[in-house]
Amino acid sequence: MREITIGQYIPGNSVIHRLDPRTKILITFAFMVLLFVIDDFAGYAFPLIFILVASLLSRISIKYMVRGLRPLVIIILLTFVLNLFMIKGRVIYEIGPFSITYEGLYQGTFMVLRLVLLIVGTSLLTLTTSPITLTDGIESLLKPFSKVGVPAHELAMMMTIALRFIPTLMEETDKIMKAQMARGADFSSGNIVKRAQNMVPLLVPLFISAFRRADDLAMAMESRCYRGGENRTRMKTLKMTHEDIFAFVATGFLAAGCLASRFLW
Amino acid sequence: MPIIVKNLTHVYMPGTPFESVALRDVNWNVEDGEFWGLIGHTGSGKSTLIQHLNGLLKPTSGEVIIDGVNINERGVNLREIRQKVGLVFQYPEHQLFEETVEKDVAFGPKNLGLPEEEVTRRVREALELVGLKYDEIKDRSPFELSGGQMRRVAIAGVLAMKPKVLILDEPTVGLDPRGRDEILRQIVRLREKQNMTVILVSHSMEDIAKLVDKIAVMHKGRMVESGTPRQVFKNYKALASIGLDIPQVTHLMIKLKEKGKNVATDVLTVEEAEAEILRAARGKGHA
Amino acid sequence: MAAEILAEGVCYRYSQAPDMALKDVDLRIRKGEFVAIIGPNGSGKSTLAKLFNGLFVPTKGKVTVDGLDTRDRDNVWKIRQKAGMVFQNPDNQIVATVVEEDVAFGPENLGVPPEEIRRRVDEALEIVELKDFAQKPPHLLSGGQKQRVAIAGIIAMRPDYIIMDEPTAMLDPVGRKEVINTVKRLNREEGKTIVLITHFMEEAVEADRVIVMSEGYVIMEGSPREIFSKVDKLKAIGLDIPQVTELAHRLRGRGLTIRNDVLTIDEMVECLCPLL
Known part of the structure; x- marks a missing residue:
């Protein structure tokens, strides 16, 4: 990796x-x-x-x-x-x-x-x-197209959140994997079908956790007055x-x- | 099934700029049937240490010997080790994945390749060990249970493997006082019933003091103290210097002693403190 | 316009739930106060917190923040700016990949001009003592540090009230102390009104006023001393009491003359010295 x-x-x-x-x-x-x-x-x-x-x-x-x-x-x-x-x-x-x-x-x-x-x-x-600057750049470049329906701000926000949570979810994957291994799960042997089946105990908890985080984050963003890109300013202007x-x-x-x-x- | 940890050192990502030493030369003996509390701050190496005890992590150097077998030697069946040494992670309810409680608890025993009836028997037993009624709960989805119940189902999932050693990483974190007391009570009961060796990782001295036989203290990757709670709390100044609190009542008795009062300082619980203060007060003619 | 958060006859029911999660709650949070709300899980304390900044709207009764009714959709953003909220899971409330950008998120949403945001961010990071971490990615921070970033993100919105929904539940003792010290400073030095929801008694002891909830009702209200002197009542609803408070209570039961409102080790030492 x-x-x-x-x-x-x-x-x-x-x-x-x-x-x-x-x-x-x-x-x-x-x-x-x-x-x-x-x-x-x-x-x-x-x-x-x-x-x-x-x-x-x-x-x-x-x-x-x-x-x-x-x-x-x-x-x-x-x-x-x-x-x-x-x-x-x-x-x-x-x-x-x-x-x-x-x-x-x-x-x-x-x-x-x-x-x-x-x-x-x-x-x-x-x-x-840096990924965050890159995102800002993409948002700013796409902005003129938002009049024709390109969701520039939303795309950028999605990318930011994805970047923010990649390390968190990686850590989580590692933890769940170990927890299931402690219960005798095996993630590394068997043919492709078997291996895919073995991923279920990993993927289900991972998805549930991702949804829970999404729910929490949405509430936190809302209570910090987030309401889309309109009338939003930026601390760092390009x-x-x-x-x-x-x-x-x-x-x-x-x-x-x-x-x-x-x-x- | 004694566990011997010998000169255990663990380095994360050796040879990269991210290299960090998580454990340094740890030595630890856990005898059969003992109840240990493992204490230390986040990042002190507790979690790394316990993950060595069932082979989830491999030592950079040193040995982990379980039942006389060095578990990192070639040819050792790690699945067998993981069956014998059950490890319950923090927030274990986050690992649940099946549609029903029964199927989820059965995951471990099924991985062991046990026959159907044996699996069912173990699931029933494990659920009852954590204080849940098998017939009432087996067909419910684990995700519609309360937080405390989910956690108990997850612990049952490990108990169904019938481990001889049970390690719990902060089993009470995030629970309210009632949920916490309930889990701790189950652990004590479990130990008495199954005669298991238990290692309880915790931040709370007050919880640990009244439960365990022995305490090990981790700090910056080293095991800096180990012994009975009374022995360990005697060094309260050393503990304070690494930012660990001793139980309030123990601290109280030490302060009274420092004021020249004739009280014993090796109390661990409110009950013991009560008895000791009453004894001293009676000596003075009060009460 | 009254400078307070006021709940009058508030009931709240979650959709599809058969019972009310909150029943007839009347409360007043005055500006400048430090209020702790304690209660077992399911007592309604988190629900109450979410009613204070308009995340939830009462099923019955009303909540007003400085006179603004949370039921009025036009008030919602003004209320959320006035009453900031810190949540339990430190990971799930940080939006940006760099600490200072996250702190800037709230003011950016409010449309504050860039130079002013910069000033507020620096100031907020100063208050939570994380100035040196401004450029760090949040995932490399400890739990206590992440929670302080979340608090800084709220401070930068310049709220009068900060509502904290079990901000220490997922932290270790070191992180818990960091957060509580920050909270105390916010109240005493910055004059922020604090509503702290917790089930750790040693945190509630620091407050000016403690509100106890059980099964959707407010069942007790008073200074920490008044509340914790009711050892039996608290134990009955499944709450902790500081060990020394419990010890004092037991010793009184055994005939020793000790105050019933002991909260700290030093107070207990003082009480016991004449007796031993």
Whole structure:
């Protein structure tokens, strides 16, 4: 579990950490789109340099970010292998009915590079932005759409509560599991069906407790005058600074490079 | 079935930045049929210690020997150990999951692979041991019972395994005085009837003082005191320094003694204090 | 406008329950008081607490907070701002993932301007002595600390009354002391009116006034001394009495001349010294 670095936040106070979450979300989004604009290897130079600079500024080691790829190795390999064998063209090597083509090799490598950049780029967002700030950013970005029925505040509140209660529920799971093990339960052996059945003594109490907590929390929120997002103020208002402007300018250059690589070269 | 804890040390998440030592070199002998109170603050290591006694946690170093067997050796059947050493967690009612009381209490014995009739017999016996009437309660949903009843059903769920040692982690937390007294009374009765070894984890000295034969005090992962309540309370200054209170009446007698009054200080209950003060007062011609 | 919480002839029945959980309760909580409400489980004390800030509305009778009737839906937010509530389970009332953000939750809901929220949050954390924990995630705090965060969250709403529904029931003795010391300070230094619901007698002893509930009725009301001197009556409804109070009661029964309203060890020592 501790191997998974995607989605984990590493506290810090670097320029990248300090950026407005909205800036980071928008840039990450732009970054993802631009990756799909690029259509040859040379074009990758731009996002590669962009990531490199950003991660140097964030003071989070590249090694740490690359470690985030580990749980996704299978998907990356699969992408490579599928491209390798599925694409028709000049044959380089044959294994039985399968043939590896030059085009396949090119396309496979190309796709893997895109995927890796995609993962590393997005993980840079979550590594440098605390979940709560991220939520604030999403809420603020979605706010203009609340007029057309996007429940921006509600979504953000749901995310906040989920984040708040993940550790509590993990602890609870551990406790119930141990309590049932003390009564002879076994969570680790048997086939899939048996194992699923064995989860009942864990899941039922867990759900009951989650509902009880929800009930309590709703009452506590109500008595603290919570009544949805209307007329609500925030202690910390998001503010863009010159650093954010700089980040957007840098992203502008990235976009220019990527677009140029596709349409001009 | 004696329990011997030898040089037990437990480290959580060793080798990570979150590493923390929960137990340091704990030694403890629990003899057959003894009634122990285990006391200490949250985070003192009590919970970690008791989870070693049925193999839910493995020692980082040291040994837990139950009935002459080191339970962490290869080939030891932990399920068998968990049957012999019954552990009731805090808020045990939060582990209930079945539709009926009967099915829930039967969970443990069924896991032991016992035949149907034996399971039913044990369920009946366990429910009656905690003061619930089998025929009245067996078909009810555990979730429609009162808090105190739910807790007793959950305790019955452990008793139905017929453990030789019963460990209860704060069985009275969150109950009102009546519910608390009821549970404690059941535990005393249970011990007398089944001749079990009982380990009671508690925060309340006043509850423990009048019940147990021996007290062990945990502080920052170490066992800092162990002995009879009278022995342990003698060191009330040491207890106070780690923020543990002694019963009010014991404290009263100590204060009287400090004022130069001729009273015994080793009282544990209101009744004993009453007798001792009356004795002293009569000596002075009062009462 | 009267500065008090007033319950007049209040009855409350839960939906689908056959019986009233509260029966004809008349009570007055005056501004500045520290009132403890004690009673066994099911005596109606938690129900009463939830009527004080409009979470529940009386089935019969009425509750007013500073003259505002809780039955009037237009008053509900004003009442909840005036009468803050702290609940039993410390885990289930903290909303945010960072301590100071949670304290800010109430004022944010009230629409307080950002700089003012900042000021209130800092002040509230100062009062509950958790300033150093402002940036911590709540799940790493002890039970007593979490409960103090919850209290800070209420203080930041600037209520006059703080109603606490068994805030110490799930805490260990250290946490209990932390919370009770905070409560005492709130009453004595910050002038907050406190309604503390508890079944720990050593906490009720600290109050100015104790209200005893049983089976939905208010059965006794008075200073801690008056209440705890009625040892037999309290025992009969299943409540605890401080050990020394019980001892004094027993010794009196055996013919020793001791006051019947002893509450602390030191008072008992004083009473006994001339006799031994």
